[in-house]
Amino acid sequence: MNKRKLLLVSNSTLHGSGYLDHCQNHICSFFTRDVKRVLFVPYALHDRDAYAKTAREKFRTLGYELDSIHEASDPVTAVRNAEAIFIGGGNTFRLLKCLYDNDLVTEIRRRVLEDGVPYMGSSAGTNVATISINTTNDMPIVFPPSFSAIGLVPFNINPHYLDHDPSSRHMGETREQRITQFHEEAETPRVLGLREGSLLLVEGNNVKLLGTTKARLFTR
Amino acid sequence: MNKRKLLLVSNSTLHGSGYLDHCQNHICSFFTRDVKRVLFVPYALHDRDAYAKTAREKFRTLGYELDSIHEASDPVTAVRNAEAIFIGGGNTFRLLKCLYDNDLVTEIRRRVLEDGVPYMGSSAGTNVATISINTTNDMPIVFPPSFSAIGLVPFNINPHYLDHDPSSRHMGETREQRITQFHEEAETPRVLGLREGSLLLVEGNNVKLLGTTKARLFTR
Numbered sequence: 303m304n305k306r307k308l309l310l311v312s313n314s315t316l317h318g319s320g321y322l323d324h325c326q327n328h329i330c331s332f333f334t335r336d337v338k339r340v341l342f343v344p345y346a347l348h349d350r351d352a353y354a355k356t357a358r359e360k361f362r363t364l365g366y367e368l369d370s371i372h373e374a375s376d377p378v379t380a381v382r383n384a385e386a387i388f389i390g391g392g393n394t395f396r397l398l399k400c401l402y403d404n405d406l407v408t409e410i411r412r413r414v415l416e417d418g419v420p421y422m423g424s425s426a427g428t429n430v431a432t433i434s435i436n437t438t439n440d441m442p443i444v445f446p447p448s449f450s451a452i453g454l455v456p457f458n459i460n461p462h463y464l465d466h467d468p469s470s471r472h473m474g475e476t477r478e479q480r481i482t483q484f485h486e487e488a489e490t491p492r493v494l495g496l497r498e499g500s501l502l503l504v505e506g507n508n509v510k511l512l513g514t515t516k517a518r519l520f521t522r
Numbered sequence: 523m524n525k526r527k528l529l530l531v532s533n534s535t536l537h538g539s540g541y542l543d544h545c546q547n548h549i550c551s552f553f554t555r556d557v558k559r560v561l562f563v564p565y566a567l568h569d570r571d572a573y574a575k576t577a578r579e580k581f582r583t584l585g586y587e588l589d590s591i592h593e594a595s596d597p598v599t600a601v602r603n604a605e606a607i608f609i610g611g612g613n614t615f616r617l618l619k620c621l622y623d624n625d626l627v628t629e630i631r632r633r634v635l636e637d638g639v640p641y642m643g644s645s646a647g648t649n650v651a652t653i654s655i656n657t658t659n660d661m662p663i664v665f666p667p668s669f670s671a672i673g674l675v676p677f678n679i680n681p682h683y684l685d686h687d688p689s690s691r692h693m694g695e696t697r698e699q700r701i702t703q704f705h706e707e708a709e710t711p712r713v714l715g716l717r718e719g720s721l722l723l724v725e726g727n728n729v730k731l732l733g734t735t736k737a738r739l740f741t742r
Binding site for chain 1: 533568612659660
């Protein structure tokens with residue numbers, strides 16, 4: 303797994319700023335000047351055309367061309383030829399189901415772990431980079447064939463991690479309680495609660511926490 | 523479906539009060555004096571003994587004995603013999619998986635719709651009473667064989683429904699956005715956003731909204 307090169311972002315948009323603004327310097331350091339074109343996966347949102355347009359415009363301002371996989375005649379071939387991959391946020395269940403429906407889970411894993419293709423994920427795109435989507439916050443709007451994900455790192459992530467607000471009168475479970483429930487089940491991996499504004503840079507076996515808000519690690 | 527008799531509660535505990543306190547008068551009107559014993563399903567929480575103890579103590583103060591299905595030698599027989607059923611809250615995925623694992627989904631449906639056994643659900647227990655768990659808020663900590671649920675009503679419910687807080691700086695999807703994402707998918711049913719403090723009384727084809735906080739209906 304030494305070729306692995308990942309940038310896993312908690313959230314695409316930070317309150318008060320534009321799409322990917324808060325992490326744009328990290329994106330430019332991550333996709334070095336060798337990368338000209340990034341393959342974008344818009345499956346997590348319903349309107350793929352609009353999503354690709356937003357991502358393409360942002361990436362152009364950073365100096366990269368963006369191809370959206372939903373415009374490719376064959377998605378597997380698009381992954382095989384990709385210089386770099388970016389999976390955007392939205393609904394994690396819809397995203398993972400669509401990755402399975404298009405036979406992309408194994409192909410992306412192979413490209414990233416064996417060929418060293420740089421992988422950037424944001425929110426749902428970060429969830430699917432981990433062992434499983436068992437720690438997503440999203441609503442299960444569709445039924446994927448499995449919760450197992452691409453497995454680029456040996457732990458799970460909870461993006462948009464939210465600390466408990468002691469003034470809240472809402473009685474739904476806190477994020478901490480939900481992750482604790484996950485750890486009540488057998489054989490569950492560690493979970494990194496990645497607060498909005500945080501991101502993870504993985505190079506080989508080195509993991510570095512970037513951003514300003516830090517993260518919280520939950521062990522079974 | 524004319525025998526159907528359901529009490530579907532959004533949340534087990536309202537801020538500032540004890541377990542089921544906010545709906546206890548409705549519970550007593552719902553389980554008439556003909557009911558002596560209620561069959562409790564504690565599958566949504568990990569510690570079933572502790573959960574059954576809490577529920578048993580509360581139901582005793584209301585004048586009902588409570589049998590927990592996890593103490594029965596055969597869960598299906600317990601459902602076949604039940605005078606009344608109460609499925610408590612917790613994690614909806616864990617609950618539904620366990621209902622499938624014990625062959626209870628069809629059996630509970632039959633008892634409620636054909637035999638007129640009164641069914642009370644709270645939170646996750648309300649989710650599994652609907653068409654599917656596609657509109658739960660819970661974390662997908664285990665993988666059930668399907669998201670299809672018991673199907674006692676022809677719509678879905680989102681319990682603990684939460685209105686958007688315009689002062690929030692958190693960038694995760696609002697509840698409204700999540701339900702809208704559900705309705706972007708094909709063939710999705712209506713969703714009733716049931717605020718904490720609200721409950722639904724279903725008798726035959728009549729549905730009545732009880733409680734103080736009202737609900738919000740989402741149509742595709």
